[in-house]
Amino acid sequence: MEGEAYTATETAYKAFGRGDYKASAASAAEAVALRPDLLRLHLLLIDSLVAAGDLAQAEQATKAASAAFAGNQELEGRQANIRQRLAQQPAGEGYKALERGDAKAAVRAARSAVEYAPDSMSYRLLLLSAQLADGNFNDAVATATGAIKLDPGNYVPLVWRAYLYQKLGNRAQAVSDFNAALATPNLTDIEKKNIRLIAADAALASGDFRTVQELLANYSKTDPAVVTRLGDADAAAEKKATLKGDGKLMLPPVQTCRDTPYGSVCSLEAPLVQSIATPVPPVDKAAESFEAAGKAYQASRARNYSLAIEEARKAVEASPETVANHLLLVNLMISAGRPADAEVAASRAIAQGHGTAEIYAQRGYARNLQHNRRGAMADWETALQRGLPPDQARNVRLSLVDAALAAKDPQRALRTLQRLPITYDTAIRRAYALQALDRKEESIAEFRTAERLGPTAILRDEALRAQINTLLELKRKPEARAIFDQAIARGRLSTMRDADLAYLAVAVGNDEIALNRFDRAHDRGQLPPRATIDAGYTAMRQFQNPKAIAYLMEGVDAKADGRINIDDQKLFETRRTISDLSRVWGINSSITYGKVGSAPNPFLVVNNPASTYTSQLGTELYYRPPEFGNRNGALFDVFVRLFETLYDQAGGPTGLRTTQGMVGARWKPFSDHNLVLEVDKLIALGDAARNDTLLRAAYSYTVGTDLRAIDTHWPTWYVYAEVDKFLEKSQLVGIAEGRFGHSFRLDPISRNLVFFPHAVLAASYDDSFANHEAYSAGAGGSLRYWFGETKYLAPPSYWELTLQYRFRIAGDKRAEGIFAQTSINY
Structure with missing residues (x-):
């Protein structure tokens, strides 16, 4: 620092030191205005304002500093302290x-x-x-919810929200919050007791005496805080009193807060309460049971399950020896979506000696709804042994089969099916059981039977779809494709959703139908976000590149919006595909240094000096026709090239005299194999160049040469071979090379920079040399920097620098020495 900024800063520090904080703040503000790039000046200004008691200005100064130095911990700490004050x-x-x-x-x-x-x-x-x-309970609920998110381990806001929900008439949510509060870890015994007492008050207000008894069961009935509440609940349970209320009449808990070294800590206590139970005269139990059961049936027809269950419980309590009442209660609880309560009610009936076949069957359904499949199957088998009416026995057997299949016990499923006649329901289940036992050939026959007997088009299509999938599992794709195509021709599988049918078409290899159904689902707004990527690859296989790009870009957007969950590597591969499909032209350029034949040139070394060091520049501009240049990875390019020798150790021609022109076309006929066929016309642009015709074939196999999004290092290797035949000045050239190593992403520098140390094996053949062959081995390293990426495109371009030293193994001396190359692929 110097000049006015230095003077202002020195003045501010001196004023701060002698306790004149207002003067310090004024000078510090002047220093910050002159040098806003220095964090310590902002901190001096903030500290001076705080010391001067001007907290409002201190906060403004902190905001200004945070805008310039985002994420600085010192600033964040000061801001939190200021705002707290x-x-x-x-x-x-x-x-x-x-x-x-x-x-x-x-x-x-x-x-x-x-x-x-x-x-x-x-x-x-x-x-x-x-x-x-x-009295603003809705806003209070929002405040309590925010407090819960702030500190999920604090029971106080949970209990307050439960109280508020109770006051608002939302009993179910209140119970959920009370249960969550009781499940809070590290509660003291006093805290647990107060939560239970407050929850008991809410239950009493709702007339739920059983919950009160469960909440307070472990406390002494002589406890002053318990006696009134539990007394009301017991009186209601014994029909000696009633609990009337709309659920909203309850006293609020009492909140107390105390200061601690860690801040203010609040707790809740249950309020003092008086009895709210109203005594009732005794009634005839049999009449009460009959009346309650009738009300339960009436309420169930109106789908008022809460009332129906309440009345069914009254019927059971009035006449516990009547099995029909127990069965009514269990059935109502299952219908109301309360299988756990249904299981408890059925178990209580069984324990009381009322374990009929129907009770066991219903408990089996309740257990199955809770995914207790083993328990459900045991109950159903007991029910079948005790005897059920034929129709009910059939339904129980089918349920038993479904549970056995879900529990991965297909043998049990098959045993159960033996007692049932052949129908769609039995055939489809037998097919799935056989499939689970890996008896897939037998399962296909059962799927065909199910298809034939299916009562609806949906069920027939389900069986047909299962046949096709089983054939695919058996690696019988041609047969699966034939059945699929015949089904489509007959108008079958029409009940499937378009996206599901598209995936089935992809599986059998009918991309035309698959793309059609993907398109239809997309047009109707029914295409799942994840399917957009699969639709894109399907369009690519159908050579519809613009459509493929559009679908894949939708997939990228869906990932960005959080509508699909794919990892970053899958996202990168999708963006790489978009890059490849959208490429219409490109430039390749390189400068090499080494001996002729020591390594494959990206384009071709066309001059042939002696086995001494040379350096050559090569540049290619290529065009890929968008209509047919990329057909699912089968590529066609036309290009022009220029080569020039920059240096020749042997004293041969360099510069413009060696300029070699070339025009040609290359074709990669296979999507899955990197074989490239090429024809070139060489045009001499310098007097040391040549006119000729070249036929060229190249093949490569690569692993790990692309950038990766998740891995920071990975194995990398590739092999490359090419054969070149000059027709007019007869010459045959062959080159082969393998590089084997490990790639490392240099994240501290850039996530797009990759270092590839490797071993190299190389061989070359050139019949224009006295010694046609040369073999070498060595080691080297490459640096590759990827660039040009966008939201939708993985980086399509890269710059690379390679340096190697090779030792001659056999053949000509041109095999040994230094090889260096820098190249750009744009």
Whole structure:
């Protein structure tokens, strides 16, 4: 620092040192204006303002500094401290407003405190208390929810939200929050007791005496906090009293807060309560049971399952020896989606000696709904042994088969099916059981039977689809394709969703139908986001590149929006495919240094000096016709090339005299094999170049040569071979090379920079040399930097630098020495 900035800074520090904080702040502000790039000046200004008591200006200074130095921990710490201190004033005003009964002023002040210190639980609870006092329960629920997210391990906001839901009439959500509060880890015994007492108050307000008994069962009935609540619940259970209420009449818990070295900590206590039970006169039990059962049936017809279950319980309590009442209660609980309660009710009936076949069957259904398949199967087998009516026995057997299949016990499923006649229901299940036993040939016959007997088109299509998939599992794809094509021709499989049918078509190899159904699902807005990528690859196989690119770009957008879950490598591969499909032209350029034949040139070394060091520049511009240049990875390019020798150790011609022109075309006929066929016309642009015709064939196999998105290092190797035949000046050239090593992504520098140390084996043949052959081995390294990526395109271009040293193994001396190359693929 120098000049005015230095002077202002020195003045600020001296003023701070003698305690004149306002003067320090003024000088520090001047220094920051002159040198806003220095973090320590911003910190000096903030500290001076805080010391001067000007917290509002300190916060503004902190915001300004944070904009310039985002993510700085020192700034974040100061900002949190300042905002915490700013929050204290409105918080104090909020507490005072509550004391004088001004709820709306308390809400305004508490909101201000929360805005300043959103991480403070005590301020959020202050706001919640103010909203309760103001009678604004919906806003209080939102505040409690925010407090729960702030500290999921704190039971207090959970209990408050449960209380609020109870007051709003949402009993189910209140119970859920009370249960969550009781499941909070590290609760003290006192905290657990208070939560149970508060939850008991809510249950009593709803007339739910059983929940009260369960909550308070482990506490002494002489406990003053328990006796009234449990007494009301026991009286209601014994029909000596009733609990009337709409569920909203309950006293709020009592909140107390205390200051600790870690901040203010709040807890809840259950309020003092009085009995709310109303005594009732005794009634005739048989009449009560009959009346309650009738009300239960009536409520169930109206789908009012809560009332129906309540009345069915009354019927069971009034006449526990009547099995029909137990069965009614269990059935209603299953219909209401409460299988756990249904299992408990059925087990209680069985324990009381009412274990009929029907009770066991219903308990089996309840257990199955809870995924307790083993327990369900045991109950169903017991029910079948005790005897069920024929129709009910058939349904139980089919349910038993389904549970056995889900439990991966297909042998049990087959045994159960032996007692049933052949129908669609039995044939389709037998097919799946045989398939699970790896008896796939037999399962195909059963799938065909199920297809023949299926009562609806949906079921027939399901069986047909299963046949096709089983044939695919048996590696009988041609047969599966034939059945699929025949089905489509007959209008079958029409009940399948378009996207599902498209995937089946892909599996059998009918990309035409697959793309058609992908398109139809897309047009109707029914294509799942994940399917857009698969649709893109299907379009690519159908040589519809613009459509493929559009689908794949939708997939990239779906990943960015969080609508599909694919890893970064899959996303990278999708973007790489878009890059390849959208490529219409490109430039390849390289400069090599080495001996002739020491390595494959990307284009071809066309001059043939002695076995001494040379350097050559090669540049290619190619065009790939968008209509047919890329057919699912089968490529066709036309190109022009220029070569020039830059250096010749032997003293041969260099520069413009060696300029070699070339025009030609290359064809990669296979999608899955990197074989390239090429024809070139050589045009001498310099007097040391040549006119000729060249036929060329090249093949390569690569592993790990592309950039990777997740891995930071990976095995890499490739082999390359080419044969070149000059027709007019007869010459035969052959080159082969293998590089074997490991790639390392240099993330500290750039995620797009890859270092590839490797071993190399090379061989060359050139019949224009006295010694036609040369063989070498060596080691080297490559640096490759990828660039040009966008949201949709993986980096399509790269620059590479390679340096190797090779030792001659056999043949001509041109095999040994240094090989260096720098190239760009754009």
